[in-house]
């Protein structure tokens with residue numbers, strides 16, 4: 417199947433790639449945070465922002481969402497919600513519409529019908545680059561990092577995006593902003609430690625092993641302190657033990673105060689980590705429930721039996 421995520425990079429991000437020196441003076445050795453203390457690290461990483469939605473209430477409400485490509489329905493009248501503090505799994509065979517659903521929520525695609533409410537307000541027609549500021553961060557099915565920047569620089573850019581009107585206002589260059597720079601680096605290092613790759617802070621992202629790149633992408637998304645973290649097949653290309661470790665990280669992220677939407681086509685993988693699961697097939701929601709309800713659902717079993725083994729492994 418072709419990969420339909422052909423997105424135009426944000427202009428600011430393209431600028432960053434063109435000018436890596438803008439953040440090159442970040443020095444991992446200058447970090448004050450106590451990386452040896454997991455609780456201190458988790459405290460730094462936790463979201464420090466106002467969220468209108470109360471714990472356990474609906475943070476994201478998707479209703480009647482449809483997306484068409486050339487007259488074909490890739491997503492057909494899909495309705496579900498995500499409660500603050502939960503891990504919601506969005507699963508389904510390849511081509512079911514999972515990534516399309518993400519893209520419609522995050523403004524990449526314009527839905528042909530339906531509405532999305534987020535943290536008490538309608539999302540309407542948002543521009544893709546505004547979505548981070550609204551509090552939704554995502555990772556991509558295919559890893560996207562700024563390869564020429566170090567791991568630490570990649571996350572510091574995310575931290576900056578949360579606080580600045582311009583991502584690259586040159587905060588690493590002017591002495592006036594020394595304090596902010598220091599905060600960004602401390603937080604960046606805490607994020608790298610949290611996802612398990614702090615020792616690689618000074619390495620170029622493109623030189624990291626694949627699994628570490630995936631972790632770095634998650635750290636960068638967390639750097640924006642999202643109200644909702646969306647992960648699109650974060651375990652793609654992982655072996656079983658790497659997958660298990662990643663599911664542990666996702667649970668840790670939730671325990672730290674984040675709400676997570678987890679896309680995954682491997683049904684077994686999400687069973688142990690999610691609170692609820694929404695199942696898509698051919699663009700439609702065919703089931704919704706707790707992992708044990710989904711496991712025994714005949715429609716879900718049938719949907720997955722129609723897929724070759726190597727797609728569900």
Ligand SMILES: Nc1ncnc2c1ncn2[C@@H]1O[C@H](COP(=O)(O)OP(=O)(O)O)[C@@H](O)[C@H]1O
Pocket residue numbers: 420421485490508509510511512513514515516517
């Ligand atoms: N940009 C696009 N243009 C045309 N068809 C697309 C596009 N994006 C997705 N599709 C089609 O929509 C359907 C759902 O795709 P996708 O959301 O990527 O599925 P999943 O993520 O569940 O594997 C597929 O048939 C896919 O080919």
Ligand SMILES: [Mg+2]
Pocket residue numbers: 514515516557
């Ligand atoms: Mg997909």
